[in-house]
Amino acid sequence: MRTDSPLVLDVRELLESPGVQKPIAFSEPVAVGTDLAKLDGDLLLDLTLEAIEGGILVRGELSxxxxxxxxxxxxxxxxVFDVRASELYRSEGAEVWEEGYAVKDSKVDLEPMILDTVGLALPLNPLCREDxxxxxxxxxxxxxxxxxxxxxxPDQRWSALEELKGKLNG
Ligand SMILES: [Zn+2]
Ligand SMILES: [Zn+2]
Incomplete structure (x- = not known):
């Protein structure tokens, strides 16, 4: 984890004060998406962090x-997109799960959560218009x-064959 990234947040204080909600809002360019649809410019993060039983709850909006x-x-x-996030970063010492996010060295790294959440929010099959x-x-x-x-x-049933012929004919 790159600790100098603005997406890595120190939550040491928060871990010591359960129930306290810490709002954070900032924008940051993140490389997320595919050639068909990728983030353009900054990602806007409007999140609330809270220490709860088992870890740090991160929720809010990514747009x-x-x-x-x-x-x-x-x-x-x-x-444009606007997606809600609500994820638990499990505490150190808590049972480690294969999947999900974890607090490491009293820090949470938002990047994997952003990649997952925004990746799903971007259109998989973008169309310039419905039709x-x-x-x-x-x-x-x-x-x-x-x-x-x-x-x-041509008749759809033959198109696969035509394609194959095309390949064979190079
Ligand atoms: Zn089109
Ligand atoms: Zn044509």
Missing amino acids: GAYTGSCRRCLKPLDG CAGICPRCGADLNDGPCDCGPE
């Missing part, structure tokens, strides 16, 4: 903007601009 490309036509697109027509698999024309000259799609 920001993303850029990516349309899954069907590959045009650039963007959007994006995509690009023609044969000539590559953007079908949102109108039909291309390739004619109607």
